[in-house]
Amino acid sequence: MTTEDLRLTIAAELERTRARTALLTEAVDDDDLTRQHSPLMSPLVWDLAHVGNQEELWLVRDVGGRDPVRQDIDELYDAFKHARRDRPALPLLDPLEARAYVARVRDKALDVLDRVRFDPGARLLDGGFAFGMIVQHEQQHDETMLATHQLRTGSPVLTAPPPPAAANAVRGEIFIDAGGFVMGTDTEPWALDNERPAHTVDLGAFWIDAAPTTNGQYAAFIDAGGYDDPRWWSERGWAHRQKAGLAAPLHWIRDRDGWLRRRFGHVEPVPMEEPVVHVCYFEAEAYAAWAGKRLPTEAEWEKAARFDPATGRSRRYPWGDDPPGPAHANLGQRHLSPAPVGAYPAGASPLGVHQLIGDVWEWVSSGFEPYPGFRAFPYPEYSEVFHGGDYKVLRGGSFGTDAAACRGTFRNWDHPIRRQIFSGFRCARDHV
Numbered sequence: 001m002t003t004e005d006l007r008l009t010i011a012a013e014l015e016r017t018r019a020r021t022a023l024l025t026e027a028v029d030d031d032d033l034t035r036q037h038s039p040l041m042s043p044l045v046w047d048l049a050h051v052g053n054q055e056e057l058w059l060v061r062d063v064g065g066r067d068p069v070r071q072d073i074d075e076l077y078d079a080f081k082h083a084r085r086d087r088p089a090l091p092l093l094d095p096l097e098a099r100a101y102v103a104r105v106r107d108k109a110l111d112v113l114d115r116v117r118f119d120p121g122a123r124l125l126d127g128g129f130a131f132g133m134i135v136q137h138e139q140q141h142d143e144t145m146l147a148t149h150q151l152r153t154g155s156p157v158l159t160a161p162p163p164p165a166a167a168n169a170v171r172g173e174i175f176i177d178a179g180g181f182v183m184g185t186d187t188e189p190w191a192l193d194n195e196r197p198a199h200t201v202d203l204g205a206f207w208i209d210a211a212p213t214t215n216g217q218y219a220a221f222i223d224a225g226g227y228d229d230p231r232w233w234s235e236r237g238w239a240h241r242q243k244a245g246l247a248a249p250l251h252w253i254r255d256r257d258g259w260l261r262r263r264f265g266h267v268e269p270v271p272m273e274e275p276v277v278h279v280c281y282f283e284a285e286a287y288a289a290w291a292g293k294r295l296p297t298e299a300e301w302e303k304a305a306r307f308d309p310a311t312g313r314s315r316r317y318p319w320g321d322d323p324p325g326p327a328h329a330n331l332g333q334r335h336l337s338p339a340p341v342g343a344y345p346a347g348a349s350p351l352g353v354h355q356l357i358g359d360v361w362e363w364v365s366s367g368f369e370p371y372p373g374f375r376a377f378p379y380p381e382y383s384e385v386f387h388g389g390d391y392k393v394l395r396g397g398s399f400g401t402d403a404a405a406c407r408g409t410f411r412n413w414d415h416p417i418r419r420q421i422f423s424g425f426r427c428a429r430d431h432v
Contacts, residue, residue: 003118010113010131013404017138018106020333020402021051024145027157030095037152039085040420046077047145049093051138052102053077055109058378063130064112069105080381109134124378127189132404133378136190139402146333146400147420149264150251156265163330163339163399166273170211170342170354174304175431178205181307182314183299184371185409194383195409197373201299205431208296208304211341211354212362212426213287216272218279219259221287222248232289237282240417250278250419264336273340275360275424281392281416284363284425296428298366298411301395305349305356306408317408318349318356324403329358332402338424339399358401360424361394361412368393368413390415398422 001009025033025048033045042050053073060066075081076090093101116125124130149158179202185191186198227247230238240246252270253260259270279287288294296304306314315321319328328347330339338359348354356362368391376384391413397406400422414421 006118006128007113010128010135011110013135014106014109014113014131017135017142017402017404018102020142021048021102021138021145024142024149024158025095025099027149028152032152032154033095034088034092036085036088037148038420040418041144041148041151042084042087043092044145044148045095045098046087046090046092047141047148048095049073049098049101050077050079051141052098052105054137055102055134056105058130058134059109059112060105063116063124064108066108066112069108070101073101129190130378132190133192136192136405139405142333142402143398143400143405143422147422151420152265154265158264158336160334160336163335163337164343166340166342167345168342172210173207173429174210174352176203176206176208176300176304176307176351177309178203178431181303183302183409188316188407188409190404191407191409192382192411193375193377194368194370194411196375197371199372201303203299203303206296206300206428207431208300208353208428209293209426210352212275212338212360212424213284214272214341215259215270215274215276217291218249218276218287219270219272221290224290226286226290229290232286233282234285236416237285240280240282241286244417246280246283249276249283271337271340273342275338275341275355277338277360277398277422277424278419279363279423279425280419281363281423283419284423285365288425288427291427293427293429295363295365295425298364298393298395300428301356301362301364302408304351304353305396308350310350315350315408317347318353319347324357324406329355329397329403330399331358331397331406333400335399337399338422356396357406357408358397359399360396360422361398361401362396363423363425364393364395366393367391368411386413392416394421394423 034043036043056069118125120126180200182198183201184198251262260267261270305318370387394412
């Protein structure tokens with residue numbers, strides 16, 4: 001890619017990402033923007049100004065060497081200094097001020113983009129990394145804002161066409177033979193520090209479900225008394241189930257004829273063929289035990305997603321090295337729900353595993369740890385400070401994850417009790 005092509009690509013990604021941010025923040029009135037819809041989430045107006053502040057810090061000040069736009073608000077929008085539940089009490093920019101601020105920052109960032117040299121010797125600039133980091137950061141907050149929209153009450157404000165129907169039936173398990181594969185990456189230009197470095201991992205043979213666990217399968221677990229039987233739950237999981245009063249996935253409502261769900265302001269029957277979403281790690285773990293299985297490890301998930309036995313190499317995505325298209329995966333808020341199992345045959349891995357990218361983030365059994373040879377870059381607070389904490393990894397992205405922030409090596413993590421995120425799972429088991 002030439003330097004000019006890289007500039008055009010970055011400019012297009014910045015514009016496309018900002019259009020999504022605008023959609024999510026302009027769909028509601030100023031009262032909704034400033035209201036906290038859940039103590040787990042920031043007011044939408046905080047997210048809006050925060051993405052602008054990060055863009056100012058990294059692109060305007062650091063890469064561009066320009067004077068600050070609003071240095072006085074840095075602390076207000078530092079995610080480490082103020083817990084989400086406390087942010088409504090801060091003297092935040094109001095919606096008009098926030099919109100003006102992010103627009104002013106963007107003008108300066110684009111001016112930096114026009115003038116910067118993508119020096120391969122400078123890690124922040126090699127391949128446009130700093131710009132890619134900001135695109136991914138804003139897209140991650142867009143997904144967070146989408147989750148906030150799911151938690152808000154009131155009339156629906158977001159619209160999108162339904163996902164495609166299943167193209168073919170996908171059932172059962174896929175056998176993954178023993179052997180090594182390359183996990184992580186050294187070559188993905190916008191990969192974040194926790195995806196690096198590439199390293200070989202040897203795994204024993206295992207089985208993994210060909211598709212994520214569906215609502216119908218999960219409803220069978222509920223109907224079998226799965227939430228009332230401590231046999232299926234870990235000690236921590238059972239304690240949390242009791243304390244939180246868990247009885248079904250978040251947003252499910254028991255109806256005389258079955259289950260309903262609340263989805264972005266709509267109440268509708270739960271589609272039994274879609275992957276289950278809004279379950280925490282402990283719920284996923286309990287279902288797997290009830291089904292006589294377990295959750296895959298992170299390495300097992302990535303091998304199932306990337307390893308091509310015909311070539312012995314690891315692909316960027318399950319389907320190959322080409323970026324995701326509409327036929328490959330349910331990404332980017334193109335739809336407002338997971339797609340039915342079997343909807344994306346073109347996105348299957350060489351081993352025959354479906355819907356590994358998009359639809360729902362998939363809990364895996366691994367904690368969030370650094371890869372061998374990990375080096376924090378460009379700052380420890382992105383990944384390093386979370387290593388070894390009480391986190392479980394999620395892989396694959398969701399229908400709310402943008403393609404810019406999702407690939408076969410991308411790692412997400414969260415506390416095992418969280419389920420406001422678009423989280424689901426699939427099961428695995430040992431080969432015996």
